[in-house]
Amino acid sequence: MGKKSLDIAEVVKRSGLPASTLRYYEEKGLIQSVGRHGLRRIFAVDVLQRLSLISLGRLAGMSLEEIGAMFAADGAATINRQLLLNKAYELDQTITQLSAMRDGLRHVANCPELTHFQCSKFKQMLRVANRQVRSLNKKTNVVTSRVNAVHKLV
C-alpha cells in the first residue's frame, strides 16, 4: 500500500531538498505539513509533486512568489491557465535572448583575427544587448528574477 504520510526525513530523501529548504517553503506557504509526530513535521505524499513543481518553476526562472501565486489560484482555474501561458511566453523571450547570446559567443570564439570589436556581427549583438538593458532599466516593474541557482560553496 502507498503510504499516506511522510516523515520530513523521507521527504528530504525523496525530494533531494534539504530540510531547511522544506521548512523555508512551508514558512512561505508553498507547502504545508499535515501534522506532527512530536515536533517532527509530517507531510502528505503529494507534497512531493508540489515540490517538483516548485523546482520546475525555479529552474525556469520563476520566483517563489510567482510560483506561490500559481498555486494560490486554486479555485480560479482560468487565472491559473492564463498565468501559465504568460509564463510560457516570457520563457520564449528569454530563450530567444539566450540563443542570440549563445550564437554570438560561438561566433566571437571562432571569428579569427577579431580584435574583438571590428566584427560587425558582433557589434550587432552588442547593440541588441544594449536595447535590452535599456528597457530593463526603464520598465519600472516586470521582468522578474531568474534562477539564482543554489549557490553551493565548496
Next chain:
Amino acid sequence: MGKKSLDIAEVVKRSGLPASTLRYYEEKGLIQSVGRHGLRRIFAVDVLQRLSLISLGRLAGMSLEEIGAMFAADGAATINRQLLLNKAYELDQTITQLSAMRDGLRHVANCPELTHFQCSKFKQMLRVANRQVRSLNKKTNVVTSRVNAVHKLV
C-alpha cells in the same frame, strides 16, 4: 569628429545604466575611467562597448565575476576563446531546460480536465525537474547563477 572621452553623465545617457552602476563596475574592475575633470570621472569612448558586453553577459546569466574573467584573459586569447565556448555550451543546456519548461507549461495550460496531476506528460516534466534539482543540490560547485535581472521595485 568622434569624441575621445566622455563625461560620466554622457555614459549614463548613452549606456542607459545608472551612474551608481558605473561606479560599481569600476570598483569591481570591469571598466576603467581614464581620468577626472575635477571629481568627475571621464571615460574613453570604448567603455560603451565594454558596457554593452557586460550587459550582454548579464542577460545571458553570467555573473560579473565570470564576465571579469573573460576580460582579464586579455593576452591569453586561447583561454578567452575556450571560456566563450564553455559559456555557449552552458547556454545550450539552459535553453534546453527552459524549452522543456515552456512546452510543459503550454501543455498543462491546454490539457483540459487535468486535475493537474493525472497527466503523464506533465508527470514526466516533474521527474525531469526533480533530477535537475537533485544534481544541483549535489554537485558541490558548478552551475553559476542566472540573471537576476535588475530588480526595479515599483
Next chain:
DNA sequence: ACTTGACCTCAAGCTAACTTGAAGTGCAAT
C-alpha cells in the same frame, strides 16, 4: 529511567549586484 539523535525554533548570517543617503567637492555661470 535514561540516553541519544533527529528533529525543532528563532535569530542571524550569507551572496550577488546594486541602490541609497549623508556629507563633501569643485567647475562653471553669474
Next chain:
DNA sequence: ATTGCACTTCAAGTTAGCTTGAGGTCAAGT
C-alpha cells in the same frame, strides 16, 4: 567672489532564497 548643482566618497541598506548555529524537545531504543 559666490552660488549652484552635478558630481564625489563611504558606509549602510536592500532583495531573494536559503543556510547556519545555538539551545531546546521528544519518541524510541536499551
